């Protein structure tokens with residue numbers, strides 16, 4: 026039976042993620058449109074994003090926060106290209122984005138002393154292998170597999186190397202141990218439901234020390250350069266961006282941060298996301314055709330929740346039909362306006378991926394579950410007919 030009630034907001038994409046509840050374009054009417062980002066007003070807006078991000082996330086005062094070009098990718102590449110090569114690198118990867126950083130370490134930066142700790146979709150590598158004397162590159166939440174780092178205990182407080190953490194689908198939904206993270210990056214369009222194309226780059230004191238005392242052997246394009254004459258360009262971390270940002274996106278980022286403050290800050294954002302994961306876990310527990318892609322509950326993401334189909338009808342399909350089945354479900358759900366963008370990532374095993382970050386309402390997930398059951402039943406029936 027087709028369910029009667031649809032989610033109020035059927036947007037469950039893993040990025041750009043749905044806007045906060047009751048978001049409206051009217052909230053952006055104070056944007057500094059048509060003004061220079063280097064005007065006092067423009068710089069104040071950019072500085073406000075930095076200050077509010079610091080306050081909501083509890084980022085220590087000694088950690089610098091910058092707004093940089095090209096989204097999370099821009100921020101993370103900028104960090105890798107500026108900082109790495111001084112020491113051996115330990116890279117941990119367990120899904121597409123982490124693997125992308127490993128490819129860059131190997132093929133672009135050509136780090137000679139590179140150790141790779143890899144795990145398949147649904148697993149995480151053994152983080153205890155990390156050598157604190159080396160630089161460590163990893164992703165906090167693997168968006169395409171739904172597996173996250175369970176905790177930061179494996180990162181030594183007295184490490185000699187730097188930790189570079191791509192935290193784009195973790196930040197604002199998970200607790201991050203800032204003192205253990207020398208570089209953290211994210212983008213606005215994930216947990217806060219902001220607009221894309223701007224990256225956030227957080228640098229701890231030891232990363233700044235590396236920047237000022239080390240020159241990588243490769244050329245750095247202008248949009249990656251954070252030093253001038255061997256000194257950190259401090260302005261970048263006060264809102265003097267390297268190139269032109271969108272002040273409309275900036276206003277939207279501020280709207281998201283103000284909303285976060287209103288609902289109770291980081292604890293409330295984390296609670297919303299964990300409650301969403303809890304709701305999905307409840308449904309998975311009472312539903313026999315579906316299971317989490319990630320076996321270990323401690324490693325299950327509370328933002329990008331990846332699910333696999335475990336019904337006998339699905340197991341009996343050949344590889345091509347197994348790849349097609351979730352796509353058919355996704356099409357049925359989109360045609361009904363019940364859920365958008367819940368297909369698994371293109372490189373991940375066939376399945377569904379549901380964004381459960383802080384902007385998603387638990388009531389929308391509860392309304393979604395009967396639709397997922399309906400779509401699975403419909404596709405199962407199509408296999409036998």
Ligand SMILES: Cc1ncc(COP(=O)(O)O)c(C=O)c1O
Nearest residue numbers: 040096097098122168193194212
């Ligand atoms: C873990 C991770 N890293 C990097 C990216 C790329 O982010 P962006 O598109 O903001 O550059 C994504 C996007 O989904 C991601 O999930």
